[in-house]
Amino acid sequence: MSNFSQFETKIGVRPDDIDMNQHVHNSKYFDYVLAARYDQMSRCYGMSMEKFLERGFSWVVRSSYMEHKRPLRLGDTAIIQTQVDEIQARSVRVAFLISKESDNRTVAKGWLEYVMVDANSGRPKTIPDDVVSAYSV
Amino acid sequence: MSNFSQFETKIGVRPDDIDMNQHVHNSKYFDYVLAARYDQMSRCYGMSMEKFLERGFSWVVRSSYMEHKRPLRLGDTAIIQTQVDEIQARSVRVAFLISKESDNRTVAKGWLEYVMVDANSGRPKTIPDDVVSAYSV
């Protein structure tokens, strides 16, 4: 992995996350990663999504990749670890690893590429220096 | 039921609506009614949610009641009938009936009470006369 710090968030599986296969619905794993990033933005990087929005910035997903290893079920707690992989002029790639708290085994892994945009126009923006610094921990 | 017109919207069940019990998740039936109302606001009342928002108004749910008769499953199509029940100074009560297209049997029924609010402040507003007229069909 990269030289950037790795942060961790715990999320308990909710019954409404379970689908007809009796495990967490595939697309919900992305929501767990999203929840972990929001938590970590304010708690670990000191730059909450609310602060970005106040400055007229937002982050949107440009691309994503995920590999599923084994499912989470009702009663499980997910540990979501994320880590900045690469910072470019207008985008950040974030790697993630989801594991199950009870046995520490890998549930899924992958990455998300976020583009910084103007919150009103939706157009890509150059990431300001102070944001690059905040994420370079 | 009331003297107001009854309108109808069809919604196909999606796999992500199904929960661990192999039928449409309870809370999703409210989302089907919401989708039906949005469709009917623009198609049947000539006042889409977008038009309300442009005028600085929005609708929020104050209370809701639902009785479940039998579930919808994968492959089913829902028919959602709604009808204004009562129009008050600041709120509208809408009755709904969800049935299954294939056998016409009742799936769920109930009502939702919507309050008109200022879209920015969230405070209740008196419903303008032209809106009362539009809904009194």
Added chain:
Amino acid sequence: MSNFSQFETKIGVRPDDIDMNQHVHNSKYFDYVLAARYDQMSRCYGMSMEKFLERGFSWVVRSSYMEHKRPLRLGDTAIIQTQVDEIQARSVRVAFLISKESDNRTVAKGWLEYVMVDANSGRPKTIPDDVVSAYSV
């Protein structure tokens, strides 16, 4: 309220719970209550949903009522209090109160009526005595 015990579960708002109105989507409050009940079934009543399923029983929602007082937003934590209201031969009525952790104010309140069913046939069943006892705390 009733003489039955009141139990409490905390749930952090996730970004995927937020809708176009910038607050927790209406139908998601039912999912919070569902998550609280699952937690409390195993933690407070000593009868997890899994145990019911092993015995061939399940619970389905027959009816529900909710009043919304004020919304939850991103970053909020919900406190969900539930309490058995009434136990009948084949159903249990559970009252709930959702409040916001930060200021203790009421977000929503209401009740859910659950029917005990045979997990395979879906037909209503008389609630066994030991289940009535477990819930009569």
Added chain:
Amino acid sequence: MSNFSQFETKIGVRPDDIDMNQHVHNSKYFDYVLAARYDQMSRCYGMSMEKFLERGFSWVVRSSYMEHKRPLRLGDTAIIQTQVDEIQARSVRVAFLISKESDNRTVAKGWLEYVMVDANSGRPKTIPDDVVSAYSV
């Protein structure tokens, strides 16, 4: 793209698909593709998910990739085109393209890799010849 047939499914955006950014929530695009595949399995390949389950088989997602080009909003209808990309002994890769009905522009594209599993044990299975044939259209 591959030599396999391309099939198409239309899905109307529902209000509960919209997130705080006023467009369809990122992870919901995977649910649209899932819904399109279920529709096409029964309508275009003559092998519904129900038939697979009856034979003791199921499909699970092993990996997925998506690029987002522009968002869908309230009132939009999505066109989801899918096409088998590659059939291996135990997995199938399906490419997808999501576009907006109103202007035909690309919303997102990517692929999903599905593994055939034993519906009970969850273990990978060799895809039976008749299934390979059904998908080789």
